[in-house]
Amino acid sequence: MIERGVPLATALDYASLNPGEVTERILLRKKELNAVILGHNYQRVEIQDVSDYLGDSLGLSQEAAATDADVIVFCGVHFMAETAKILSPGKTVLMPDLRAGCPMADFVTGDALRRLKARHPDAAVVAYVNSTAEVKAESDICCTSSNAVKVVESIPRDRPIIFVPDRNLARYVEERTGRDNIIAWDGYCYVHDDMVLEELATARKAHPNALVVVHPEARRELLDAADVVTSTAGMVDLAEEHDSIIFGTERGLVDRMRQQFPGKTFVPLSGAAICGNMKLNTLAKLAWSLDHRAHEVTMDEEIRVRAHGALQRMLELSGGWQAPSEEEAALELAGVRSSGCGCG
Numbered sequence: 001m002i003e004r005g006v007p008l009a010t011a012l013d014y015a016s017l018n019p020g021e022v023t024e025r026i027l028l029r030k031k032e033l034n035a036v037i038l039g040h041n042y043q044r045v046e047i048q049d050v051s052d053y054l055g056d057s058l059g060l061s062q063e064a065a066a067t068d069a070d071v072i073v074f075c076g077v078h079f080m081a082e083t084a085k086i087l088s089p090g091k092t093v094l095m096p097d098l099r100a101g102c103p104m105a106d107f108v109t110g111d112a113l114r115r116l117k118a119r120h121p122d123a124a125v126v127a128y129v130n131s132t133a134e135v136k137a138e139s140d141i142c143c144t145s146s147n148a149v150k151v152v153e154s155i156p157r158d159r160p161i162i163f164v165p166d167r168n169l170a171r172y173v174e175e176r177t178g179r180d181n182i183i184a185w186d187g188y189c190y191v192h193d194d195m196v197l198e199e200l201a202t203a204r205k206a207h208p209n210a211l212v213v214v215h216p217e218a219r220r221e222l223l224d225a226a227d228v229v230t231s232t233a234g235m236v237d238l239a240e241e242h243d244s245i246i247f248g249t250e251r252g253l254v255d256r257m258r259q260q261f262p263g264k265t266f267v268p269l270s271g272a273a274i275c276g277n278m279k280l281n282t283l284a285k286l287a288w289s290l291d292h293r294a295h296e297v298t299m300d301e302e303i304r305v306r307a308h309g310a311l312q313r314m315l316e317l318s319g320g321w322q323a324p325s326e327e328e329a330a331l332e333l334a335g336v337r338s339s340g341c342g343c344g
C-alpha cells in the first residue's frame with residue numbers, strides 16, 4: 001500500500017501508479033514548492049497537459065523568469081533548462097531526465113569553439129540558441145531560427161562570422177543575406193536533417209493542394225522545394241490561415257496543430273520526424289523530479305554571465321521580449337499560438 005503524498009524511490013515506482021494519481025501528486029508538490037512547469041511544444045501530450053506554460057525554448061525561459069515561482073521544472077532538453085537558469089539565476093531549475101540532451105547542441109563544445117576562434121580571430125561568433133551555456137558564453141550574440149537573418153545582418157558585411165552549431169541554418173542565412181563569409185559549424189538536427197526529397201514528393205502526391213512549409217534546420221534541397229521556409233512559430237501562424245499543410249518539422253507540432261484544427265488537413269512531411277530526446281520526459285519522471293527536487297541544473301557563474309550577455313544582445317536587437325497579453329497567453333496554453341522560436 002503506497003501512502004498518498006509520500007515520495008517514492010524511483011521514477012519506475014511512479015509509473016506503477018495510475019496516471020490520475022501521478023497528476024495529483026504533481027499538482028500538489030508543485031504548489032508546495034511554488035514551482036512552475038514549462039512544457040516544450042515537442043513534449044508528450046500528457047506532459048503538455050500539466051504544464052503551466054507551453055511554447056518554445058526561449059519564450060518559455062523568459063516567461064519563467066518573469067514569474068514569482070521559486071522552482072522551474074523544464075520539460076524539454078538540456079540546453080533549454082540551461083537557458084532558464086541563465087535568465088533566472090536565483091531560481092532552482094529542475095529537469096525530469098538529465099539524459100534529455102539535444103544532439104545538435106552537443107555537436108560543439110566550448111573547447112572546440114575556442115580553437116576555431118583562435119584560427120579566425122577577427123570573426124564574430126553567432127550561436128543558435130540550441131547550444132550549451134558554455135558555447136553561448138564564447139559567442140558574441142545568440143539567434144533563433146526566427147531572427148537568425150536579422151542577427152547576421154547586424155554584423156558588418158566585411159566581418160567573417162562563425163555560425164554554430166547548425167550548418168543548415170547557417171547555409172539558409174548565408175543565402176538570405178548574400179554573404180560569403182560565414183564559417184558554418186558542421187552540426188545538424190537529426191530530426192530535420194533526415195527529411196528527404198522522396199518523402200516530400202510522396203506527401204505532395206497525396207496532398208497536391210497542400211502548402212509545403214519547411215523549417216530552416218532542414219537540408220537545402222528541401223528548403224528549395226518548399227513553398228515556405230519558416231520557424232515553428234511561423235508554422236503556427238500559417239496553420240491558422242491555411243486548410244491544408246505539409247509540415248517539414250518535428251511531429252509533436254503537427255499533432256498539436258491537428259488537435260487544434262480538427263477539420264483541417266495537416267500532415268507531417270516525414271512520419272519519422274520524431275525527436276526521441278524530447279520524448280524522454282514522462283509524467284512519472286516529472287513527479288519524481290518534483291518530489292526529490294532533482295535533477296538540478298547548475299552552472300559556473302562566470303559562464304552564466306557571459307552567456308546571458310550573448311542572449312541579451314540578441315534580445316536588444318529584436319526589440320526585447322514582451323510578456324504575452326492575457327489573450328496571447330491563453331492561446332499559447334491552448335496550443336493555438338506559440339511564442340519564441342521553434343525548437344530553437
Ligand code: SF4
Nearest residue numbers: 102104189191275343
Ligand atoms: S528536435 Fe532537433 S534541435 Fe530540437 S531538441 Fe531534438 S535534436 Fe535538438
